[in-house]
Amino acid sequence: QKEVEQDPGPLSVPEGAIVSLNCTYSNSAFQYFMWYRQYSRKGPELLMYTYSSGNKEDGRFTAQVDKSSKYISLFIRDSQPSDSATYLCAMSKGGSEKLVFGKGTKLTVNP
């Protein structure tokens, strides 16, 4: 079993839809949780960063962390065609330690 599991999709939604992306993990030592967006032939770009449990909102994006269930989510409201990309969850034990990534979910938002 991999430390971080993420459904690779692909996921296709119409413009304006609410998108829900999820990851589960097995290592209870993870303290920092991140979502990265990766466009084709580009490096991952940090979208959301959360320490420990709770919710964090930034514009149309909401990240949730439930450490008791070892489950994290990213919600995208009013999705736009420009949101079409691969979304990677990532987590670390802390400090500057390595990030452990999920496989990524490929999202397409259709106009």
Add this chain to the structure above:
Amino acid sequence: EAGVVQSPRYKIIEKKQPVAFWCNPISGHNTLYWYRQNLGQGPELLIRYENEEAVDDSQLPKDRFSAERLKGVDSTLKIQPAELGDSAVYLCASSPGQGKNYGYTFGSGTRLTVV
């Protein structure tokens, strides 16, 4: 502010040939990482530097891979000799370090194709 700069963007080499990738991190970032991303997968750490010191290289295939970060700034990752299975995107990232994990900043990567 310039981001993490990597070169070259693309490289095609024949198997058994050597190849090198270069990374310039964000100014002032003490921690530098090299990740490898295979097609359809998330990035996986190869090596992490705190300033000049390699503090985590447990996943670096040391028989053919080497890395250095002279003067604690730029870094070079080398493969010699390359194998077909080394075809991947090699990503460099940097972070402020010193316990400040605000998420990394990644470069655009070097896409390596070994034929």
